[in-house]
Amino acid sequence: MGRKPNQPAATPAALTRSVTIKDLAAELGLSITTISRALNGYSDVGEKTRRRVVDGAAKLGYRPNRNAQRLVTRRTHNVAWVQQDNDRKFVDPHFVEVLAGVLRGARALNYDLVLASEIPAHEMSIYDRYVNDNSVDGFIVDLPRENDKRLDYLLSAHRPFVVHGRDGRSEDYGWVDIDNYGNFYNLTRLMISNGHKRIAFINGDEAFAYALWRHRAVRDAIADAGLAPSALKVFNSLHPMGDAGYKLTHLALNDPKVTALIYSSSLMAVEGHAAVVRSGMDRNVAVATMDDELHYIDLTPFTSQFTRIRSSLRDAGEAVIAELVRQCNEPGPGRGVVIPSTFELAQGIDGTVLEHPLPAKRRQTSRRLQPA
Amino acid sequence: MGRKPNQPAATPAALTRSVTIKDLAAELGLSITTISRALNGYSDVGEKTRRRVVDGAAKLGYRPNRNAQRLVTRRTHNVAWVQQDNDRKFVDPHFVEVLAGVLRGARALNYDLVLASEIPAHEMSIYDRYVNDNSVDGFIVDLPRENDKRLDYLLSAHRPFVVHGRDGRSEDYGWVDIDNYGNFYNLTRLMISNGHKRIAFINGDEAFAYALWRHRAVRDAIADAGLAPSALKVFNSLHPMGDAGYKLTHLALNDPKVTALIYSSSLMAVEGHAAVVRSGMDRNVAVATMDDELHYIDLTPFTSQFTRIRSSLRDAGEAVIAELVRQCNEPGPGRGVVIPSTFELAQGIDGTVLEHPLPAKRRQTSRRLQPA
């Protein structure tokens, strides 16, 4: 009868055994097959029998054991999201916003989210574990870099996944993203057509693809307008919070020719506002920013002063889980989803000077975003 | 052979069948029993056989199917954490901080976190689901109210759970908390003994137990020092962020007799600092605050100006998951864990005037926290 294991291990939890499909079958005088099929909506169960089963299940409090279901169906209805465990990562309000959207969507779709963290050095091993131990059906990947090894791995493992954001590859895969390039290109063009000749762009960490594409967009818009490269000053904040917004704005305004500020995040824009104010009333600086609709910060005091590219990160989170679940249910490659964004103009800004209408709602493929 | 179900349902995912224990047994010419026991560290497997099994498993890439394991062992190695899905909740940096700790601890203990959200109206139904469908072993509960219905339910369901914070009940249950009452009592006493005669307490939402106990502590310290109840002005912020810190501080300073400010959160203390500064140099106000070691905000510019009760929310998160896993493995009631906190004094503050030494590290039961 087997000696004890060396490690402490598996003390069975003292759970009151719950009611099984067998109990319900016995209670109703039906086979477990019929119970199962009645509950799963098969058409070969009579209507009154189905009602009896449903009522009986409610009465006895029968709930299918999900682990038995998962074992036989090979589908867990779980998806994994792995965060890097470095001190800074978790404090990012953008992450929390996407998370809220993912959870809301997962609830509606009857999926559960397995959230995990791993230190960068072991990051891939946790993907390896989830891929091989059958505990999740798919993956959410956040903040991709330009050629992200997580995507390499998941593509080669043939597992469903959706990236929030995009990396540069041209293969088909699941992603949800705003049109970073198009939006920042148009925004910059707008600034230029409003007469600005020197623009400071306060961007995020360009190790991440989103920041890289935004930089390219701003740069291209400047070039396409016939301005010299020196018309653009780029500043990067490696951390989404802290005093970078203030400091970089202060730095940017050291150049007296700078008349327009573009921010990659409303957090930095708001912090930077203090620096703009403090720089004195002699400066009339135009401010534009990405507005991710962070619940974290109240942007209403600034809405008339900031021109904004507006897009909801919660919506993005919901779209991420929706596409992931779609992939789990339909064979075939992942799809890209562009989250619409709107332009909200600061008072006194005229958006009509653009040659083309502003891209209020616009869909386009990842291919169209490649710079020429 | 069964008609199709009415709902779309279960398209089987096209997964490459993974290697099972049977495959490994066949490869090595051993029984599956031996494989299982070798891998699980039982002592009735010969040493060279065990090595053969371990090597073979590595070579074939064998990973036990977790759902099969969960089915037979009745333990999932999953714990659930349900957040309320109201717009404000997710943006709270305190939550994210605890989350980071929980995830770090879970990783070390080989558990996974299932994170879910639910709108308040349906909040209990999701607990009901997790309790009855065998998808988790236990629960994390955050931000308890005074008589929290979630605890009622989980106690009656006899499921392991750990609360971050405490509610008022006297039964044994798992919780992790700082000594809110003791810390705020001592802090207030310190302020009083440093000569302050009118104190403003800028607290959180007293619908939550932590804020309630802090209020009681401050109030009791005032009374025990022989001051009139009017010596205390309490302000409550219902939201952890936004401009409440500034506004309430401004309000508090309307009373010219107020010379000391106590904050329940460093977020509000930092925001409030602007109001203190703006109120003019004529006011010499002492500031004390809870310091949860939020990575979200950099408190170093203020460390010499704020007296702080310092305690790490990440440590608390790690303790939560540790206690929860302990409960899953050992039968018996949950335990309470007090997270130590330290006092860090602002420059010029003398802590020695207290009758008793400051409670740098101190353990006490929930009973001792009841007010007399």
Added chain:
DNA sequence: GCAATTTGCCAAAACGTTTTAGTGGTCTAT
């Protein structure tokens, strides 16, 4: 009225593990 079809139900296999209850063989002590 009879064959063909449809309807409504079911027994058994399967999913991939762990656990139970052994079984032979090799030591050790007498």
Added chain:
DNA sequence: ATAGACCACTAAAACGTTTTGGCAAATTGC
């Protein structure tokens, strides 16, 4: 020598579902 203990291994049952492949009765078509 021999009984008992121990060692190293295993066949079969169990966990709770879904799915497969039927089958008998009821309905339909002619």
